[in-house]
Amino acid sequence: EAQVTQNPRYLITVTGKKLTVTCSQNMNHEYMSWYRQDPGLGLRQIYYSMNVEVTDKGDVPEGYKVSRKEKRNFPLILESPSPNQTSLYFCASSLFQGMANVLTFGAGSRLTVL
Amino acid sequence: GQQLNQSPQSMFIQEGEDVSMNCTSSSIFNTWLWYKQDPGEGPVLLIALYKAGELTSNGRLTAQFGITRKDSFLNISASIPSDVGIYFCAGRETSGSRLTFGEGTQLTVNP
Numbered sequence: 001e002a003q004v005t006q007n008p009r010y011l012i013t014v015t016g017k018k019l020t021v022t023c024s025q026n027m028n029h030e031y032m033s034w035y036r037q038d039p040g041l042g043l044r045q046i047y048y049s050m051n052v053e054v055t056d057k058g059d060v061p062e063g064y065k066v067s068r069k070e071k072r073n074f075p076l077i078l079e080s081p082s083p084n085q086t087s088l089y090f091c092a093s094s095l096f097q098g099m100a101n102v103l104t105f106g107a108g109s110r111l112t113v114l
Numbered sequence: 115g116q117q118l119n120q121s122p123q124s125m126f127i128q129e130g131e132d133v134s135m136n137c138t139s140s141s142i143f144n145t146w147l148w149y150k151q152d153p154g155e156g157p158v159l160l161i162a163l164y165k166a167g168e169l170t171s172n173g174r175l176t177a178q179f180g181i182t183r184k185d186s187f188l189n190i191s192a193s194i195p196s197d198v199g200i201y202f203c204a205g206r207e208t209s210g211s212r213l214t215f216g217e218g219t220q221l222t223v224n225p
Contacts, residue, residue: 042218048212102147102162106156107154108154
């Protein structure tokens with residue numbers, strides 16, 4: 001089944017404890033992206049990647065890192081999480097970044113930082 | 115980054131009623147997308163629009179790409195309880211630019 005898989009789905013952690021949210025897609029998509037969803041703010045892009053070893057900042061990149069060493073994986077790294085990073089995170093991918101290419105989303109990862 | 119203005123923020127309706135929501139942008143878009151997010155899941159694409167004036171249906175859902183290219187609406191006819199969820203519009207300014215998402219419309223359908 002074609003899908004985007006995120007792990008963990010739920011995580012409670014404490015301020016300053018490094019964590020990684022993994023994202024993997026099995027559709028051979030070149031474009032991958034991370035979003036955070038907060039009430040009243042919709043989906044805001046954190047980072048995106050056009051292809052292997054090509055990453056760029058989205059609208060809210062502060063406090064996050066990403067890497068794209070392989071086409072299928074795009075982990076989101078929080079080096080020193082803070083409570084304002086408590087949110088629902090979505091990974092998404094598409095064949096390319098372009099007009100006719102729509103995003104396929106993962107099921108989400110709910111992160112709570114105490 | 116630009117944020118689309120999506121309204122209403124929430125809707126509470128009775129089963130069987132029709133629903134309408136819309137998005138507006140200060141920029142001209144060449145793509146409009148509508149997604150639905152079920153509770154506990156990621157957004158799933160409902161309808162994609164690529165031409166100004168385009169009107170597209172998907173079952174009970176109908177969406178239109180505004181003539182000005184700065185707005186889009188989504189209608190749901192004869193709502194049912196499984197229509198509950200958050201509906202997001204998303205737009206793209208040019209063929210190579212990133213998607214911008216609206217704030218979402220939370221729909222509640224009372225049986």
